[in-house]
Amino acid sequence: MRESLESIRLDKWLWTARFFKTRSLAMEAVSGGKVHVNKQRVKPSKEVKIGTVLAIHKDGFEWIVTVTGIATQRVSAKEAAVLYEENSDSLEKRQTQIEVRREERRFLGFQKPERKPNKKNRQLIHQFKRAE
Numbered sequence: 001m002r003e004s005l006e007s008i009r010l011d012k013w014l015w016t017a018r019f020f021k022t023r024s025l026a027m028e029a030v031s032g033g034k035v036h037v038n039k040q041r042v043k044p045s046k047e048v049k050i051g052t053v054l055a056i057h058k059d060g061f062e063w064i065v066t067v068t069g070i071a072t073q074r075v076s077a078k079e080a081a082v083l084y085e086e087n088s089d090s091l092e093k094r095q096t097q098i099e100v101r102r103e104e105r106r107f108l109g110f111q112k113p114e115r116k117p118n119k120k121n122r123q124l125i126h127q128f129k130r131a132e
Contacts, residue, residue: 005070010037010054011044016071018080019056019063034058054084061097064090 008016011026014035020026029035030044036055037046048054048067056063064087071083104110117125 005072007047007049008070008072009044010035010042010046010048013048013067013070013083014056016074016080017083018074018077019058029056029058061094062090063094 011023011030014020014026014029015023020029026035027044030042030046033041034057036042037048038053039055048070050067050070052067054063054065054067056065065084066087067083068085069083071079074080075083
């Protein structure tokens with residue numbers, strides 16, 4: 001489903017490549033300085049072409065990718081992976097960060113809660129947060 005376009009808006013490319021769930025989240029990330037094009041902060045309307053280098057910061061992780069394709073519509077995850085090529089250093093760094101997080105969780109004994117907080121528990125949480 002890749003089409004031969006010359007360029008596309010940065011926020012739309014981030015959305016089609018599945019880095020962000022919605023275009024508005026992609027737009028907020030670019031506006032907030034979480035995405036850089038060729039090591040420079042840009043606006044969401046910046047045109048991205050094949051060969052452009054992007055640095056994407058999300059959830060404590062960093063992707064350094066080179067744009068290899070452009071799609072006009074959001075595509076499946078397999079097709080989205082073809083739209084970019086990740087830098088090997090970036091991939092290694094991210095993998096080590098993932099391993100460190102797993103070790104921290106295991107060391108600290110992190111467990112998922114059994115159920116979501118009910119109304120009374122949520123009120124107590126809000127009171128505690130307001131008290132700070």
